[in-house]
Amino acid sequence: MKNNRRSFIKLAGIAAAGLGIAPRAMAAAMGGSAPIKDDPKGITAKQWAMVIDTTKLNTAKDIEKLAKVCHTVHNVPSIEGKQEVKWLWPDIYEHSFTEQENPHLPDAVTRRQYALLCNHCENPPCVRVCPTKATYKRPDGIVDMDYHRCIGCRYCMAGCPYGSRSFNWGEPRDHLDLDALNKEYPTRMRGVVEKCNFCVERLAVGKLPACVEASNGAIHFGDLNDPNSEIRAVLRERFTIRRKPSAGTEPSVYYII
Structure with a gap:
């Protein structure tokens, strides 16, 4: 014994x-x-971060245009209803910034739509609760997914305080135009979780995230740890807030209000 x-x-x-x-x-x-x-063309950072200028990007129509670009690049299935899969989507102030309550905010702020996505937190709870390490934090701060290791337990979805993850309840390929697939990015399978990955596959070949390129200057992206970077200059000059600061996750996505 x-x-x-x-x-x-x-x-x-x-x-x-x-x-x-x-x-x-x-x-x-x-x-x-x-x-x-x-790849010698690849771009790197010690801590990738994003700043979204909501004075420029603030309508559901414009955010949905960016979402379409993002979803097309990453072969995200188009499903309506409770089984929707989304990487980038619009929502109102009340739902986006639940801890930034102020009954006297200007209408221009409360009536805007805000672009929401994975926050690529410095202290990601989704990584801590994943039993197979299918979700993990890279050295450059990006929280990425290994779809092959995902067992569909959805602990990461329960752990994420931002609702940034989607679960494939059905076969995602049934909701894709197979003739128009982006062959440079894999499709997923039934029973796995997925989310925004800050376009790691594009960074690896020297390209900025698809939403950044398509935003006409409304989204800034760069190295948060580089004091001379553009994104640090933007943060010094503009007032920004982050989602659910009390969660202690330290999001890498900032919003200019």
Whole structure:
């Protein structure tokens, strides 16, 4: 009995260590330390962040245009109703900034629509609760997904305080135009979670996120840790807020109000 128990504990320890090593190895690969040749065109940062200027981008129509660009690039299925899958979407102030209550806000602020997406938090609760490390934080601050490791438990959805994740209840390919797929980005399978990834696949080849390119200057993107970056200049010059600051997640998405 003692030997069996020792064997069980040993095997459990090895399995736990494997789960701990896997995400670190994956993160290392994303950081360029794996034996995979980096694209010389790729752009990097110590902490990617985004600033959305809501004085320029504030209507559902304009945000939905950006969402269409994002969803097309990432083969996001178009499903209506409760099974909707979304990476970028519009919502009102009351739903977007639940902790920024002020009954005397200008109508221009309360009547705007706000572009919502994954906040790529510095302290992401979704990463902590994922049992298979399918969701993980890269060295550059981006919270990414490994769809092959996702078992569909949806713990990450419960852990995310921003509602930024979607679950594929059905076969997502049934809701895609297969002739118009972006072959540079994988489609998903039934039973996995997905979300915005700050266009990691585009950054790797020297391109900015699709929504940033299509926003006509309404969305800024850059290295938050570089004091000389454009995004730091914007944050110094403009007043910004973030969603649910009391959650302690330290979102990397800022909003100019």
